[in-house]
Structure formats: C-alpha cells, structure tokens
Amino acid sequence: xxxxxxxxxxxxxxxxxxxxxxxxxxxxxxxxxxxxxxxxxxxxxxxxxxxxxxxxxxxxxxxxxxxxxxxxxxxxxxxxxxxxxxxxxxxxxxxxxxxxxxxxxxxxxxxxxxxxxxxxxxxxxxxxxxxxxxxxxxxxxxxxxxxxxxxxxxxxxxxxxxxxxxxxxxxxxxxxxxxxxxxxxxxxxxxxxxxxxxxxxxxxxxxxxxxxxxxxxxxxxxxxxxxxxxxxxxxxxxxxxxxxxxxxxxxxxxxxxxxxxxxxxxxxxxxxxxxxxxxxxxxxxxxxxxxxxxxxxxxxxxxxxxxxxxxxxxxxxxxxxxxxxxxxxxxxxxxxxxxxxxxxxxxxxxxxx
DNA sequence: AACAACCTCAACCGCAGAGTA
DNA sequence: ATACTCTGCGGTTGAGGTTGT
Numbered sequence: 001x002x003x004x005x006x007x008x009x010x011x012x013x014x015x016x017x018x019x020x021x022x023x024x025x026x027x028x029x030x031x032x033x034x035x036x037x038x039x040x041x042x043x044x045x046x047x048x049x050x051x052x053x054x055x056x057x058x059x060x061x062x063x064x065x066x067x068x069x070x071x072x073x074x075x076x077x078x079x080x081x082x083x084x085x086x087x088x089x090x091x092x093x094x095x096x097x098x099x100x101x102x103x104x105x106x107x108x109x110x111x112x113x114x115x116x117x118x119x120x121x122x123x124x125x126x127x128x129x130x131x132x133x134x135x136x137x138x139x140x141x142x143x144x145x146x147x148x149x150x151x152x153x154x155x156x157x158x159x160x161x162x163x164x165x166x167x168x169x170x171x172x173x174x175x176x177x178x179x180x181x182x183x184x185x186x187x188x189x190x191x192x193x194x195x196x197x198x199x200x201x202x203x204x205x206x207x208x209x210x211x212x213x214x215x216x217x218x219x220x221x222x223x224x225x226x227x228x229x230x231x232x233x234x235x236x237x238x239x240x241x242x243x244x245x246x247x248x249x250x251x252x253x254x255x256x257x258x259x260x261x262x263x264x265x266x267x268x269x270x271x272x273x274x275x276x277x278x279x280x281x282x283x284x285x286x287x288x289x290x291x292x293x294x295x296x297x298x299x300x301x302x303x304x305x306x307x308x309x310x311x312x313x314x315x316x317x318x319x320x321x322x323x324x325x326x327x328x329x330x331x332x333x334x335x336x337x338x339x340x341x342x343x344x345x346x347x348x349x350x351x352x353x
Numbered sequence: 354a355a356c357a358a359c360c361t362c363a364a365c366c367g368c369a370g371a372g373t374a
Numbered sequence: 375a376t377a378c379t380c381t382g383c384g385g386t387t388g389a390g391g392t393t394g395t
C-alpha cells in the first residue's frame with residue numbers, strides 16, 4: 001500500500017535562491033535541525049521542494065563549507081583520487097573537508113579535465129592518449145619548453161623550464177611506446193615488465209613517512225631499481241634523479257589523512273588492479289605537474305595547429321619530427337638517449353612496413 | 354564601446370538503492 | 375510482494391561573468 005502520494009509540487013519556486021530564502025532555511029535548520037527534507041520547506045515557510053532545500057544547504061549554506069579556489073594540493077588529491085575512484089564525486093569529497101561533491105565535480109569538468117587533455121592524458125582512464133592527433137598536441141609543449149632563454153617567463157631559478165621539457169619528453173615517450181604497442185609496429189615492453197613479472201617496486205614501497213603515499217611515474221627509473229635484466233632500453237632518467245627529487249617534481253602523492261582513509265585508498269587501488277600492468281599505468285597522474293598555461297602558450301599552440309593544417313604528416317615524417325624535437329636539446333647526454341630510442345623505434349617501424 | 358565566444362558554477366533532472374507501509 | 379517515499383548521486387543545463395576581437 002505504501003505511503004500517501006507526495007503533495008503537488010508543480011507550483012514550487014525554482015532557480016536561484018534569494019537571500020531571504022537562504023535566511024529562512026538557515027534559521028529553520030539552526031532551530032529545528034534538518035528533519036526530513038520533504039517536510040522541511042513547508043515547516044520553514046519556503047515555496048521550494050525538499051530536494052532543492054537539501055541541495056542549497058549541502059552545497060552552499062552549511063556552515064563548514066570552505067570557500068575560495070581549490071589549492072594545488074587539493075587539485076592533486078582530486079586527480080589522484082579520481083584515478084582510483086573514477087567519477088565518485090561524493091567519495092572524493094569525503095577526502096576534502098569543506099568541499100562539496102558538486103564543487104569538485106565542477107572543478108574537474110571545467111579545469112582539471114582540460115589540463116589533463118592538454119598534457120595528452122585521457123581524463124577518464126588517466127592513461128596517455130594514443131592516437132597520433134593527440135600525440136601531436138604535445139609538440140607545442142615541447143616547442144615552448146625548448147625556446148629556453150627567449151622566454152623569460154619560463155626561466156626561473158627553480159628550473160621550471162627544464163622540468164617542463166623533461167615532462168613533455170617523458171609524455172611523448174610514453175605515448176610513443178603505447179602507440180607502438182597498440183599498433184603492433186614494434187614489440188616494446190614496459191621496462192618493468194619482463195615475462196609478465198612486474199619489476200616496478202610495489203605501491204607501498206613508496207610509502208614515505210607515516211601518512212603520505214608517494215606515487216611516482218613508473219617510467220622514472222630510480223637508481224635503487226636498476227634496469228631489469230635483458231632489457232635493452234636505456235635508463236633514461238637515472239642521471240637526473242637527484243635533480244627531480246630536489247625540485248619535487250614527482251611529489252604529487254595521495255595525501256592520506258588518517259589510517260582509515262589510507263586503507264580505503266590503498267584497497268581501492270589494489271581492487272582495481274586487474275593486472276599489475278594496470279597498476280603501473282594507473283600511476284600516471286604523477287605526470288601532471290602544474291603546467292602554467294599562458295597567453296603565449298595559447299598562441300604558440302594555435303600557431304602550431306595552423307601550421308599542422310597546411311602540412312601532411314605521414315607516419316615516417318612523424319618520426320623525423322620527433323627526432324628533431326627530442327634531440328635538438330642543450331643536453332648532449334640526454335640527446336643521445338633520445339636518439340637511441342628513436343633509432344630503435346624507427347628501425348623497427350620500417351622493418352614492419 | 355560593442356559584440357561574440359568562452360568559462361564558471363549554482364541548480365535542476367533523472368535515476369538507483371534503501372527504507373517503509 | 376508490492377508500491378511508494380526519501381535520500382543521495384552523477385550528468386546536464388543555463389544565467390551571469392569574463393575575456394578576446
């Protein structure tokens with residue numbers, strides 16, 4: 001038989017709340033508590049439905065709601081939690097006190113999503129996007145970072161320009177490797193994957209201190225974990241390890257607030273890993289270091305896109321373009337590594353075609 | 354200065370799951 | 375077992391603000 005049908009709500013007010021309505025709602029809840037949302041508007045003298053009252057309270061009027069722009073730490077936490085939880089905004093919100101699920105959802109859709117796309121990362125999977133168009137979107141970033149001294153805004157004492165260069169290269173390399181894996185042009189395995197045995201240190205090896213889970217990019221070789229036996233891909237980054245550490249470029253970790261939160265995040269991480277390959281790939285948010293996006297950047301990007309429209313980019317010349325971008329660098333040592341990689345990939349690609 | 358394009362975010366909508374009569 | 379309510383969630387919308395031309 002059920003309950004009596006709900007009252008006619010067709011005449012209730014919709015749209016933005018007036019200050020008077022806010023005051024009535026706050027006044028009522030402070031005096032009587034929430035009660036049931038359905039009956040609250042009637043008791044509070046509001047011509048709104050309960051759902052609207054609940055939303056207004058939860059997302060705007062509740063006293064402990066934090067105002068203002070999200071911090072970089074909060075942003076990084078959202079990215080990391082999203083890589084584990086997906087679009088579970090309410091779950092993500094529980095790790096950010098004072099932030100609502102609606103606010104986090106909005107911030108993701110308007111800001112973080114775009115950042116990830118510009119970094120060549122699929123915001124849904126947190127993995128590198130693997131078609132050539134997406135790959136080509138990374139070149140403006142490389143071009144910008146290689147401009148070096150001509151762009152004073154990118155050169156600073158903390159080596160931001162160098163960071164951007166390395167990040168961009170790292171991203172391109174990951175895209176290249178994944179692209180070639182997917183297209184079967186060349187059998188390039190994950191450097192930490194030998195005979196389906198993952199050599200990357202397990203996640204909790206990165207536990208740093210008592211309550212911070214450090215998530216590093218798996219392509220970043222730590223000197224403590226040298227090349228896997230029989231793997232002929234050079235250890236690209238070991239020589240710059242200390243530089244990266246000092247600049248905290250890989251410090252993007254999941255901030256664990258308490259023991260239960262840590263267990264929750266960790267268990268989610270473990271549950272979603274259908275394979276350890278997935279585990280490695282799900283650590284990709286560490287790549288998303290803060291990347292200043294300036295007007296200059298936008299102009300360079302649009303210039304680049306315009307140039308792209310007027311030129312054909314067959315697969316062979318794409319490799320040439322990569323070579324030009326990646327090897328044309330001040331650092332001769334790292335350049336030789338890139339050349340080695342490109343020689344390997346282009347040789348293999350041509351042997352297939 | 355005027356207009357267009359883009360961005361942000363509060364609020365709405367529809368749905369699902371749990372609870373209730 | 376069924377029909378209904380309540381609550382919360384995630385996706386979407388659109389008004390107002392901002393930026394670019």
